[in-house]
Amino acid sequence: MVDEAIGRFDRALRTLAGGLSARRPSPGAKVPDAPLGDAERRHAGGLMRVNHTGEVCAQALYEGQALTARRDEVRAKLRSAADEESDHLAWCAERLAELDASPSLLNPLFYAASYAIGALTGLAGDKVSLGFVEATEDQVCEHLDRHLQALPKDDGRSRAIVAGMRAEEARHGAAALESGGAPFPEVVKAAMTALSRVMTETTYRI
Numbered sequence: 648m649v650d651e652a653i654g655r656f657d658r659a660l661r662t663l664a665g666g667l668s669a670r671r672p673s674p675g676a677k678v679p680d681a682p683l684g685d686a687e688r689r690h691a692g693g694l695m696r697v698n699h700t701g702e703v704c705a706q707a708l709y710e711g712q713a714l715t716a717r718r719d720e721v722r723a724k725l726r727s728a729a730d731e732e733s734d735h736l737a738w739c740a741e742r743l744a745e746l747d748a749s750p751s752l753l754n755p756l757f758y759a760a761s762y763a764i765g766a767l768t769g770l771a772g773d774k775v776s777l778g779f780v781e782a783t784e785d786q787v788c789e790h791l792d793r794h795l796q797a798l799p800k801d802d803g804r805s806r807a808i809v810a811g812m813r814a815e816e817a818r819h820g821a822a823a824l825e826s827g828g829a830p831f832p833e834v835v836k837a838a839m840t841a842l843s844r845v846m847t848e849t850t851y852r853i
Contacts, residue, residue, distance in 0.1 A: 662706045662736065662758065669737035670730075674811030675804035680745065687799040692748025693851040694794050695805055698812070699739035700751045700850040701787065704761040705732040708783065711765025712776050721773045724826055728780070728819045735812045742808055751850040777828030782836050784820030786843055788813055 683691065709729035716722040743750060751757075768779045791813040798805050824830065 662703055662733075669734045669741075671734050673738040673741060673808055675738070675742065675807040678804045678807045680804050681801040683799055683802060687802070688746055689748075690797075691799055691802045691805050692743065692746040694798055695739055695742050695746060695808075696748055696751055697847050697850050698791075698794065698809065699736065699743055700754055700757055700846060701790070702732055702736035702739055703750075703754045704757050704846070705729070705783075705787075706736065707758045707761035708765040708768075711762040711767075712769040712780070713765075715766050715769030716776060717769075717773045721777065721826065724822070725776075725780075728822075731815055731819070735815070738808050738812070742805055745804070752853050753850055757846060757850075774827055774829040777823040777826050778831050779828075780823035781820040781828050782831040782839060784816045784823070785836065786839050787816045788820070789840075790843065790847070791816065 706729060709725045709732065713722045713725040713729070716725060740750065769776045791809050794809050795806060795813070798809065
């Protein structure tokens with residue numbers, strides 16, 4: 648148990664400090680980095696900061712859910728998805744640096760809150776936990792679709808990263824339902840959307 652606790656604490660520190668490395672190259676790596684005006688660069692940086700915080704929250708949610716998962720196979724699926732999400736986190740961090748933008752100062756707070764939500768969801772049972780994954784990924788896909796519309800049209804590198812993330816988020820959601828997740832009612836998803844907007848509006852600037 649001590650080793651497990653140390654491992655979780657280490658992963659949390661590496662998530663917040665930028666210590667998780669991507670296993671796969673960024674989808675934007677081969678896209679030319681077109682010059683952007685100051686306003687466009689700040690806007691792209693704000694949007695990618697939001698996406699970076701979203702991936703910090705994803706790491707915390709999956710860790711919390713894995714902690715309280717009932718079945719070993721569900722725990723394994725959650726951790727496999729978290730590994731893919733760690734690539735997203737690294738891609739966003741890399742793009743932030745290229746845009747001369749910094750991660751959100753609120754990331755530790757959002758990590759702690761997301762970890763608690765994930766653990767509580769896991770305690771509700773694997774069906775609810777997997778359903779929460781699908782509901783969350785559905786919200787994330789809608790959020791990324793909005794960012795694909797909002798990013799500067801010349802920022803092909805950020806667009807490639809967001810599009811690559813979007814495809815994998817959709818796959819994670821579908822896999823959660825296939826593994827036995829219970830679909831969440833639309834009213835619950837609407838409440839989740841309202842909460843996610845709080846994170847979006849704050850981390851865009853802070």
